[in-house]
Amino acid sequence: MHPLKTDSKLVAAIGAAVAGLPTYSPLIRADAPPEASEVGMRYSRYSEDSLDASRVIFGSRERYDIDVTQLWLEAPVGGSWSIALDLQNDSMSGASPWFVGVAADGKPGVVMSGASIQDNRVEVSATTRYYWADGNAGFNVTHSDEDDYEALAFGFDIAWNSEDSSRTWSASASTSNDTVSPVKEQIPVFIDSEELETHSAFFGVSQILSRTEIIRIGLSYTVSRGYLSDPYKFLDSRPDNHERMALSAGYRRFITSADGAAQFDYRYYSDDWGTDSHTLELAWHQNLGEHAIVPYLRYYSQSEADFFSVISNYADKYHSDDYRLSSYGAFTLGLRGTISLGDWEFEAQTERYVSDNTWSLYGGEEAPALVDFWRATVGLRYRFN
Numbered sequence: 001m002h003p004l005k006t007d008s009k010l011v012a013a014i015g016a017a018v019a020g021l022p023t024y025s026p027l028i029r030a031d032a033p034p035e036a037s038e039v040g041m042r043y044s045r046y047s048e049d050s051l052d053a054s055r056v057i058f059g060s061r062e063r064y065d066i067d068v069t070q071l072w073l074e075a076p077v078g079g080s081w082s083i084a085l086d087l088q089n090d091s092m093s094g095a096s097p098w099f100v101g102v103a104a105d106g107k108p109g110v111v112m113s114g115a116s117i118q119d120n121r122v123e124v125s126a127t128t129r130y131y132w133a134d135g136n137a138g139f140n141v142t143h144s145d146e147d148d149y150e151a152l153a154f155g156f157d158i159a160w161n162s163e164d165s166s167r168t169w170s171a172s173a174s175t176s177n178d179t180v181s182p183v184k185e186q187i188p189v190f191i192d193s194e195e196l197e198t199h200s201a202f203f204g205v206s207q208i209l210s211r212t213e214i215i216r217i218g219l220s221y222t223v224s225r226g227y228l229s230d231p232y233k234f235l236d237s238r239p240d241n242h243e244r245m246a247l248s249a250g251y252r253r254f255i256t257s258a259d260g261a262a263q264f265d266y267r268y269y270s271d272d273w274g275t276d277s278h279t280l281e282l283a284w285h286q287n288l289g290e291h292a293i294v295p296y297l298r299y300y301s302q303s304e305a306d307f308f309s310v311i312s313n314y315a316d317k318y319h320s321d322d323y324r325l326s327s328y329g330a331f332t333l334g335l336r337g338t339i340s341l342g343d344w345e346f347e348a349q350t351e352r353y354v355s356d357n358t359w360s361l362y363g364g365e366e367a368p369a370l371v372d373f374w375r376a377t378v379g380l381r382y383r384f385n
Contacts, residue, residue, distance in 0.1 A: 031161065032131050033076035040381030042347070044068040048094070049372040051110060057103050059112025063371065064094040070379075080132070086125040090146075093118045097369040098187055099234035100310055100321040108310045110369045113187045113232065121146035135160030140174075148231075151178040157202075166208040170218075174200045182231040190235075194227030204248075212254040220246045229320075236320050238307070244271035260286040263296075274306035275325070278361065290340040298332040303362035310365045323367035329359025336377075343384060349377040 048063035067090070074084040095112045103109030122145055129138035137158040144151040157172035178196040182189040204218030224242040250265045263283040270276045283296035305325040307318035334351030353373050357366035 031134060031136055033080065033082040033129075034074060035076070036383040036385050037073070037075040038381055038383045039073050040071070040379060042070040042377060042379035044375060044377040046375045047373060051112070051369065055110055055368045057101055057109035057111050059098070060095040061112070062094050064092055064096065066090055066092040080130055082129045082131070084127040084129075088123040090121040096232065097323065098232070099312070100368060102311065108368045119147050121149075148182045149178065149180055151176055168206045170202075170204045172202045180227055180231065187232060189231045191227070191231055196224060196226035196228065198222065198224040212256065214252045216250040218248045220248070230322060233320065233322055235312070235314055236322065237318050238320055239273065239318055242271060242273060244269060258286070260284060273325075275303055276362070277302035291338060293335070293337040295335050298334075299329070300332075301329040301359065301361040303327050303360070304364040308365075310367060321367070323369040323371070326357070326367035326370070327360045327362045327364025328355050328357050328367065328370055329361065330355035331359070343382055345381045347377070347379040351375050
């Protein structure tokens with residue numbers, strides 16, 4: 001929630017120029033506690049487009065709307081520590097695809113759940129961080145609870161700098177234990193309660209190339225074991241083990257004459273379910289005195305999972321018609337900005353996401369329930385001693 005800082009003037013300038021841009025985690029962190037305390041609040045609205053009437057066999061065309069409220073506090077403790085507390089509340093309502101069948105025209109169509117599905121999720125997170133001359137390390141605990149899902153996660157990360165501070169290595173590890181207990185109200189479900197555990201590790205390095213350039217690369221590995229099917233999709237059956245790896249790379253260049261910075265990020269992902277994906281993001285951060293504006297464009301493409309089929313073959317051991325496992329491509333066009341007034345900072349962001357099977361770099365069947373959405377965010381933070 002809270003912004004990350006650094007004691008390197010070059011990294012600080014470039015990092016500030018691209019603050020908030022999604023790349024990979026963890027980012028370069030400071031080697032000294034924050035100079036001031038900070039409290040902030042952020043509200044986001046996520047709204048999926050209604051399904052085209054020709055795509056729906058039965059049920060509501062309406063899809064999910066989600067309201068997200070975030071609160072956070074970060075403060076230095078003594079000369080070598082900091083603490084951060086984060087609270088997030090998600091409230092969602094709408095309908096979701098239940099399964100894909102054959103419509104009257106012979107084409108695949110979606111049977112939707114009821115339009116009155118509602119859920120609320122509360123997440124609480126606490127982080128403590130220790131700083132020394134050449135690095136820092138943090139420990140985090142997070143608890144998330146909603147009507148049908150509970151998760152408890154622990155994470156540890158560390159970053160350390162080279163002797164000349166031109167290179168920073170970073171590593172992290174996390175583990176999560178989750179319980180799935182689906183609500184049996186809107187559509188039939190066939191489990192009472194199941195368990196899931198997930199373990200992740202990351203290693204990355206950033207290198208200052210010049211007074212105006214920095215490059216970063218990272219590698220992550222995640223494995224999940226337990227119940228991985230979707231209980232709200234008709235007879236959805238997935239393997240109980242899921243391994244995935246991701247390679248991320250990023251480049252930042254500050255253009256002094258324009259008082260702005262260019263960002264290029266790429267991520268390659270692969271898993272043992274047969275899915276590969278590519279993500280490319282381009283952005284420009286324009287400084288406007290103490291304020292900033294950032295337009296960005298993101299392209300995403302993935303291949304379908306081995307057991308995905310638009311019309312599921314329920315005779316197979318593993319099968320799913322979940323559109324999120326299909327082959328598709330997507331574009332995100334967004335704009336965000338910040339306005340700084342003394343100790344106060346206001347932020348706003350809006351983005352449009354659209355997806356289509358034909359935009360994928362891979363072949364595969366077209367899923368009729370691909371989603372398009374709008375997302376908007378406003379936030380306010382205050383720094384004080």
